Amino acid sequence: MSEEIILIGLHNALRYLGQITGETTTEDMLTRIFSTFCIGK
Numbered sequence: 001m002s003e004e005i006i007l008i009g010l011h012n013a014l015r016y017l018g019q020i021t022g023e024t025t026t027e028d029m030l031t032r033i034f035s036t037f038c039i040g041k
Contacts, residue, residue: 018024 015024019026
């Protein structure tokens, strides 16, 4: 396997791990959370 492919996989894994742990957020993830839970009403 080429190093580039391995690095892409590692980058994606770290990004998803960051989303799970709360270190990073994405608009899509926030939209899902706020559409599921009625926060502030």
